[in-house]
Amino acid sequence: MAGEQPAPAQRHRCEACHRPGPLRLGAGTEVEVGTVAAALERRPLVACPAGHDRSPGAALSAGAAAAALQLPLARRRWRRGDRCANCGEALLLPVRRTRRTVTVTGEALPVHTLHLDVPMTRCADCGWDQIPVRSHDDLERAVRAVYLPA
Ligand SMILES: [Zn+2]
């Protein structure tokens, strides 16, 4: 009560035992899931009094949302390959490995950095880069695994 804002951190709870604790940034993690590699420079953790090192669900949601904003997903075209999420044209250019650095922010979360190495294809019509449909599941699983390593 010395004129400081009360920390909002107590809203976070350990995913393992549900004890409340402040958030801290722990060591980084790196995962590879199929066609997608993901790495966190520092991983947000709830400092659990029982010593569990779990990331809060809010960190995973914020990371997934930040990735979705920066990495457009191609649309599925039934039996005819992928099409552009922006203009709808067929995506015919070869897939290239692309690295993206995503800054993750969220209410009461420490700002942290997520690196993604993903296949992307560029629309020949409008120039949008996007992730081919066959890698969408890999992306979702890689983002989950980098926050919640086994
Ligand atoms: Zn715990």
Ligand SMILES: [Zn+2]
């Ligand atoms: Zn396009």
